[in-house]
Amino acid sequence: MTTDPEVVVAVGNPDHVEQLVRTAGDLARARDGRIRLVSVVVKSHDSPFEVFSDETIRREYSGDRQALLDRATAAAPSDVPVEAELVVAKSVAAGVLDAVAAPSVEALFVGWHGPSRRSEVVLGTSVDRLLRRAPCDVYVERIGRTADGVDRVLLPVAGGPHVRPAAMAAAAIAASNDATVTTVSVIPPGADREEPSRWLAEAVEAVSGSPGSEVAIETGVRESENVEDALVETAADYDIVVFGATRQSGLRKRLVGSVPRRVADRTDRTVLLARAADAVDGPLGSLIGRLQSRRRGA
Amino acid sequence: MTATFWALVGFAALAGLFMAWALGANSNSPPFAPAVGANAVPTMRAAFLIGIFAALGALTQGGSISETVGTSLIGGVDITPLAATAGLLTAATFMALGVYSGYPIPAAFATTGAIVGVGLSLGGSPAWETYSRLGMFWLAVPFMSASVAYGTATLLRRDDVSEAVGVPLLAAVVAGIIANIRLGIIPAPDADQGTIAGAAGLPFGSPTVAGVDVVAVVTTVAFGAVAFRYLRGRMLEDVDAGIRMFLLVLGSVVAFSSGGSQVGLATGPLENLARGELGLPAIALLAFGASGILAGAWMGAPRLLQATSREYAQLGVRRSIAALVPGFLIAQLAIALGIPISFNNIIISGVIGGGLAGGSAGVSREKIVRTVVFWFITLGSSVAVGFGLYRGLTTALGIR
Numbered sequence: 219m220t221t222d223p224e225v226v227v228a229v230g231n232p233d234h235v236e237q238l239v240r241t242a243g244d245l246a247r248a249r250d251g252r253i254r255l256v257s258v259v260v261k262s263h264d265s266p267f268e269v270f271s272d273e274t275i276r277r278e279y280s281g282d283r284q285a286l287l288d289r290a291t292a293a294a295p296s297d298v299p300v301e302a303e304l305v306v307a308k309s310v311a312a313g314v315l316d317a318v319a320a321p322s323v324e325a326l327f328v329g330w331h332g333p334s335r336r337s338e339v340v341l342g343t344s345v346d347r348l349l350r351r352a353p354c355d356v357y358v359e360r361i362g363r364t365a366d367g368v369d370r371v372l373l374p375v376a377g378g379p380h381v382r383p384a385a386m387a388a389a390a391i392a393a394s395n396d397a398t399v400t401t402v403s404v405i406p407p408g409a410d411r412e413e414p415s416r417w418l419a420e421a422v423e424a425v426s427g428s429p430g431s432e433v434a435i436e437t438g439v440r441e442s443e444n445v446e447d448a449l450v451e452t453a454a455d456y457d458i459v460v461f462g463a464t465r466q467s468g469l470r471k472r473l474v475g476s477v478p479r480r481v482a483d484r485t486d487r488t489v490l491l492a493r494a495a496d497a498v499d500g501p502l503g504s505l506i507g508r509l510q511s512r513r514r515g516a
Numbered sequence: 517m518t519a520t521f522w523a524l525v526g527f528a529a530l531a532g533l534f535m536a537w538a539l540g541a542n543s544n545s546p547p548f549a550p551a552v553g554a555n556a557v558p559t560m561r562a563a564f565l566i567g568i569f570a571a572l573g574a575l576t577q578g579g580s581i582s583e584t585v586g587t588s589l590i591g592g593v594d595i596t597p598l599a600a601t602a603g604l605l606t607a608a609t610f611m612a613l614g615v616y617s618g619y620p621i622p623a624a625f626a627t628t629g630a631i632v633g634v635g636l637s638l639g640g641s642p643a644w645e646t647y648s649r650l651g652m653f654w655l656a657v658p659f660m661s662a663s664v665a666y667g668t669a670t671l672l673r674r675d676d677v678s679e680a681v682g683v684p685l686l687a688a689v690v691a692g693i694i695a696n697i698r699l700g701i702i703p704a705p706d707a708d709q710g711t712i713a714g715a716a717g718l719p720f721g722s723p724t725v726a727g728v729d730v731v732a733v734v735t736t737v738a739f740g741a742v743a744f745r746y747l748r749g750r751m752l753e754d755v756d757a758g759i760r761m762f763l764l765v766l767g768s769v770v771a772f773s774s775g776g777s778q779v780g781l782a783t784g785p786l787e788n789l790a791r792g793e794l795g796l797p798a799i800a801l802l803a804f805g806a807s808g809i810l811a812g813a814w815m816g817a818p819r820l821l822q823a824t825s826r827e828y829a830q831l832g833v834r835r836s837i838a839a840l841v842p843g844f845l846i847a848q849l850a851i852a853l854g855i856p857i858s859f860n861n862i863i864i865s866g867v868i869g870g871g872l873a874g875g876s877a878g879v880s881r882e883k884i885v886r887t888v889v890f891w892f893i894t895l896g897s898s899v900a901v902g903f904g905l906y907r908g909l910t911t912a913l914g915i916r
Contacts, residue, residue, distance in 0.1 A: 261827065262618075262823040262824065262827075265823075265824055265827050266546070266549075266824070266827060266828060266831060266839065266863060266864065266867045267827060267831075267867075268620065268860075268864055268883070268887065269864055269868065269879045269880060269883045269884045269887055270867075270878055270879055270880065270883070271878055271879060271880035271883070272880065273878075274878030274879070274880075277878075278830075278878070279827070279830045279831070281826070281830060308618050
């Protein structure tokens with residue numbers, strides 16, 4: 219078992235696999251780590267394969283998963299060590315959680331393909347479960363309009379524990395592409411600027427303190443009645459938007475607030491959502507989460 | 517009849533209906549999964565057919581296993597309405613646990629264990645003779661299923677037997693057996709249920725030669741011959757279309773058998789209540805169970821079909837057929853002997869047997885041990901939970 223930091227990429231949907239792996243590569247490069255590509259072969263418990271060995275399932279019944287992994291491997295940057303793995307599990311989330319259980323795993327990358335039809339699901343059943351339970355930093359990437367390279371990275375901040383992983387990813391992407399990071403806070407018109415200044419200072423510190431080469435940072439405060447509108451408008455001038463997850467209060471705490479999700483729905487830019495490892499639910503919280511996702515047929 | 521009695525009847529009926537629903541939702545989709553996987557039928561139509569065939573099977577073939585569960589598992593006492601409720605709740609809880617957790621918890625084991633548990637709690641005596649019969653059958657199932665699947669897959673793999681002969685041959689065997697299965701709607705002079713082959717001889721006085729019913733033999737052979745000729749004709753035109761058709765027909769008869777073997781798990785505990793105390797005919801109780809199975813299959817099958825049809829498609833047509841043929845044979849044998857059985861056990865053993873014919877089973881010893889351990893845990897703990905639940909209810913409510 220390697221002790222190098224690992225960045226795990228969950229490879230599921232063939233669309234945009236290459237770009238997901240490239241972003242993960244940027245982060246692995248900055249962290250001086252390696253990429254582990256993981257694809258899950260789902261065998262439900264009603265499956266006729268119930269007593270087949272994992273090895274047999276991987277060899278003979280993995281469908282198109284191996285081809286997908288090969289494609290993803292080919293897309294990985296050449297200066298970062300890559301390994302690929304087929305995991306057999308009862309659900310996508312269970313397989314990915316297995317794969318990220320090792321302590322060497324620092325971050326998990328998953329793709330996201332737009333809004334779910336079901337209202338109780340924030341980003342999709344599997345992604346929701348991973349956001350709640352993966353014991354590492356989690357990045358959810360929605361690939362937007364594909365551009366040639368990245369020049370400008372937007373990092374909206376409003377404090378909180380998730381700024382660290384968001385800043386780290388923004389810095390890594392910028393470092394790999396010679397791009398600029400702009401960190402921005404949106405406040406109501408005429409509001410006190412002390413708090414946003416603190417948020418921005420924190421973010422700048424997080425970006426410049428991130429591993430990897432130095433990147434250029436700009437900061438700004440925007441005044442607007444509507445955070446969402448302001449961010450959608452601002453995002454148009456950037457290639458990628460990196461959000462930290464925000465906690466909402468409520469009976470069921472959602473790790474992804476409504477602002478990042480709605481901005482993602484309304485912009486065609488690539489959107490990256492970051493959730494910090496230390497924000498993972500405790501054992502009781504994860505038990506409740508597990509029961510809830512079971513009930514939804516995860 | 518007091519209000520308490522009727523309240524208990526209501527609870528017991530509700531528990532039975534729920535159990536039938538759960539069985540319909542979870543146990544009946546494997547038969548059509550290969551057909552859906554081979555694109556022989558769309559998912560929703562398959563779910564519709566599963567419901568219809570499983571309900572028909574429950575109605576016409578469910579009686580024997582229902583009787584075993586209701587009257588042969590425990591000696592000296594009748595299952596009271598409260599005991600039936602406790603037993604059904606226990607079995608349904610185990611089933612729900614299995615669906616929820618993904619652990620292999622066979623419904624037949626859970627129901628059998630639960631009824632034995634409540635029966636002992638009622639003060640009944642263990643029916644050792646029945647237990648040894650069930651135990652022997654259950655032990656034999658994996659070997660029978662794997663052997664039949666092995667034989668079927670070997671036949672289909674042989675290069676000197678073309679598929680246009682092998683598949684119609686299997687169809688002939690299946691048709692011959694259909695002529696000889698006991699159905700509740702067919703009259704018979706010596707039993708509740710008759711067979712098509714037996715009934716065919718009745719107008720002629722069922723002549724026998726050396727103790728063998730001649731007309732029955734002729735009917736059986738005729739069934740087989742017609743099936744062989746018809747399918748062979750189809751396959752000579754288009755091999756794949758013929759195979760798809762066989763998968764569809766096989767799926768239908770397996771779903772039918774599955775309904776017949778599963779409904780008793782829900783109606784068995786209610787046997788004494790419905791037939792003894794309320795004086796209802798057997799068919800009424802089976803119709804009750806069949807309606808639960810129908811509803812469950814319609815609601816649950818689409819989801820399960822979506823989850824498993826692709827896996828059967830990966831398994832391939834030959835091995836799918838090789839798994840379904842023993843499924844049909846063993847389910848019918850279990851029905852004929854009145855032995856509750858879990859369908860998934862048969863299918864899994866069949867898949868392994870079919871794999872062995874290809875040279876390697878590719879199974880994991882660890883997963884098999886885990887599965888078998890869960891079967892034993894299910895049997896043992898359902899007896900304990902059934903015993904405890906009835907004891908608790910009867911103490912708390914002060915009724916038997």
